[in-house]
Amino acid sequence: MDTQAQEPILELNGIYKSFVDKTGDKVGVLQDISLAIPQGSITGIIGKSGAGKSTLLRCMNLLERPDQGNVFFEGTDLTQAPRDILRQKRHHLGMIFQHFNLLSRRTLEDNVALPLEIAGHPKAKRRKTAQSLLNRLGLSDRENDYPSNLSGGQKQRVAIARALAGNARVLLCDEITSALDPETTTDILHLLRTLRDELNLTIILITHEMSVIRAICDHVFVMDAGKVAEQGPAEHIFSRPKHPATQALLKPFLKQSIPEFIQDRLQEKLCETKENKAILRLIFSGASAQEPLVSQFIRKAHTDVNILAGFMDQIGDTTFGTLVVEIPNNPAILEQTCTFLSTRGVAVEQLGFITHD
Amino acid sequence: MTELILESTWQTILMVTLSSVIGLLVGIPLGVFLFITDKGHLCQNLWINRSASLIINAIRSIPYIILVIALIPMTRLIVGTSIGTLAATVPLSIAAIMLFVRIVEDALRIVPTGLTEAALSMGATRMQVTKKVLLPEALPSIVSGSTLVIISLIGFSAMAGAVGGGGLGDLAIRYGYQRYNLTVVLEVIAILVVMVQCIQVLGDRITKKIRK
Ligand SMILES: Nc1ncnc2c1ncn2[C@@H]1O[C@H](COP(=O)(O)OP(=O)(O)O)[C@@H](O)[C@H]1O
Ligand SMILES: [Mg+2]
Numbered sequence: 001m002d003t004q005a006q007e008p009i010l011e012l013n014g015i016y017k018s019f020v021d022k023t024g025d026k027v028g029v030l031q032d033i034s035l036a037i038p039q040g041s042i043t044g045i046i047g048k049s050g051a052g053k054s055t056l057l058r059c060m061n062l063l064e065r066p067d068q069g070n071v072f073f074e075g076t077d078l079t080q081a082p083r084d085i086l087r088q089k090r091h092h093l094g095m096i097f098q099h100f101n102l103l104s105r106r107t108l109e110d111n112v113a114l115p116l117e118i119a120g121h122p123k124a125k126r127r128k129t130a131q132s133l134l135n136r137l138g139l140s141d142r143e144n145d146y147p148s149n150l151s152g153g154q155k156q157r158v159a160i161a162r163a164l165a166g167n168a169r170v171l172l173c174d175e176i177t178s179a180l181d182p183e184t185t186t187d188i189l190h191l192l193r194t195l196r197d198e199l200n201l202t203i204i205l206i207t208h209e210m211s212v213i214r215a216i217c218d219h220v221f222v223m224d225a226g227k228v229a230e231q232g233p234a235e236h237i238f239s240r241p242k243h244p245a246t247q248a249l250l251k252p253f254l255k256q257s258i259p260e261f262i263q264d265r266l267q268e269k270l271c272e273t274k275e276n277k278a279i280l281r282l283i284f285s286g287a288s289a290q291e292p293l294v295s296q297f298i299r300k301a302h303t304d305v306n307i308l309a310g311f312m313d314q315i316g317d318t319t320f321g322t323l324v325v326e327i328p329n330n331p332a333i334l335e336q337t338c339t340f341l342s343t344r345g346v347a348v349e350q351l352g353f354i355t356h357d
Numbered sequence: 358m359t360e361l362i363l364e365s366t367w368q369t370i371l372m373v374t375l376s377s378v379i380g381l382l383v384g385i386p387l388g389v390f391l392f393i394t395d396k397g398h399l400c401q402n403l404w405i406n407r408s409a410s411l412i413i414n415a416i417r418s419i420p421y422i423i424l425v426i427a428l429i430p431m432t433r434l435i436v437g438t439s440i441g442t443l444a445a446t447v448p449l450s451i452a453a454i455m456l457f458v459r460i461v462e463d464a465l466r467i468v469p470t471g472l473t474e475a476a477l478s479m480g481a482t483r484m485q486v487t488k489k490v491l492l493p494e495a496l497p498s499i500v501s502g503s504t505l506v507i508i509s510l511i512g513f514s515a516m517a518g519a520v521g522g523g524g525l526g527d528l529a530i531r532y533g534y535q536r537y538n539l540t541v542v543l544e545v546i547a548i549l550v551v552m553v554q555c556i557q558v559l560g561d562r563i564t565k566k567i568r569k
Binding site: 094 | 469471472474475476477478479480481482489493494496567568569
């Protein structure tokens with residue numbers, strides 16, 4: 001991608017942050033985090049609860065001041081910037097939250113206009129910008145309504161409009177779909193992608209759900225215990241997760257690809273008295289998803305392959321698929337299978353065994 | 358007699374209104390100050406915060422009637438006398454300030470911290486956060502709390518009678534207690550009930566109107 005070649009719009013360098021917990025001990029929440037966010041990308045930061053994701057995001061606009069390290073936004077080191085410069089830069093770093101954080105006593109229009117009010121723009125301009133943003137986000141004619149009359153999805157749309165109102169170039173999103181139902185989540189994520197394309201925004205999304213990453217992210221950072229455990233293009237994270245933290249996060253997501261009737265029969269150990277078949281999951285992505293690898297493999301290995309389940313999907317711009325297959329439980333065949341497929345970019349995972357009478 | 362009742366009612370209204378206004382004027386900034394200097398808030402300054410809280414809590418723990426007596430020298434200094442409606446307003450205002458500070462602090466405390474975060478992330482100054490987010494969001498709770506404070510102040514104002522401050526309490530003591538004129542007592546009670554009721558209804562209405 002050519003975005004990689006440009007200067008990153010946001011760059012974190014050796015960020016450390018610790019808090020003093022209730023017992024008075026110092027806890028290192030972020031430990032030596034460095035990352036670069038390319039302009040125009042949608043970057044996901046995933047990790048389980050308490051991994052330090054929110055703290056990291058808040059370091060990006062200095063709502064949380066790092067103990068050590070630098071934050072560069074469009075070339076300016078925010079950690080060194082005087083207070084008024086920092087405030088100016090924050091106009092371009094819009095933030096969206098899980099619980100929307102709309103002002104209950106302001107109309108939608110006045111909520112959206114808040115960043116402009118803070119920046120000291122005249123009333124006429126505030127009105128115009130707020131109304132056009134509300135229209136764009138599908139809330140026309142609601143400008144005089146109050147947040148309490150809206151659904152969660154609508155509130156998040158207002159919050160997005162508000163984040164954009166101050167002329168944001170980067171959107172920092174902290175679990176913005178975690179309070180929404182699955183359908184609304186999809187809507188909001190698609191909306192973000194459209195906005196990215198139309199306004200050339202850079203989006204950073206924090207989440208604990210792989211499905212959110214799958215829906216729109218180009219690049220993923222996996223966080224574990226205050227460190228970046230793993231990073232890479234989204235399709236790599238899905239097809240070849242290396243770090244145990246990533247594998248753990250993928251588990252609930254990949255489980256969906258194994259039908260229940262197979263899950264029920266899946267054994268961890270061999271059964272001595274019966275015939276065993278090995279169950280493998282093959283994960284294809286990018287080029288490997290488009291080649292006839294399975295048939296090539298069957299021809300080469302002279303073995304029977306029984307396809308139990310499979311699905312293909314799109315992650316970002318990359319085709320991604322999983323296939324659950326059953327092959328004879330023969331060490332030689334197993335070995336051959338893994339080698340052949342691995343060299344062709346397919347990740348192989350042994351799920352267990354199924355017995356046949 | 359009617360004239361006396363009217364005059365006393367007017368004195369009570371005057372004392373309570375004046376002390377409420379002073380209480381709000383001083384209590385709101387003081388409450389905001391105590392809130393934003395507290396741990397984890399906009400202008401955290403624990404040393405100043407703890408010292409101020411200590412003083413306020415000390416004053417708050419003084420029973421009102423003792424506060425009135427303790428404040429006699431200060432009252433003399435400000436009003437020139439320690440007797441009369443205006444003099445009674447001084448300790449009443451101090452009590453009002455203490456009560457309003459509490460109301461304002463509590464009201465600010467229930468504003469979700471995420472709102473402050475959101476405003477800061479937009480590049481707001483601490484002053485802007487306070488004026489555009491904290492106070493407007495806390496307003497409904499401040500109004501409903503103020504209703505209670507004003508009603509308490511009516512109660513306190515009755516004690517002004519003890520130091521010759523006038524008002525309905527004074528009237529009830531002089532005619533009801535000392536001369537055992539039950540009619541006057543009943544009339545005073547009726548007027549107080551109506552007053553409290555009016556404030557309660559008005560307070561509830563305003564709260565309901567501004568809470569969206
Ligand atoms: N202001 C704070 N004071 C003390 N501890 C904090 C503070 N903010 C976060 N933490 C701690 O830092 C850790 C990481 O928190 P957070 O960044 O919110 O994680 P995540 O968003 O990944 O769930 C948690 O253990 C949390 O308790
Ligand atoms: Mg979080």
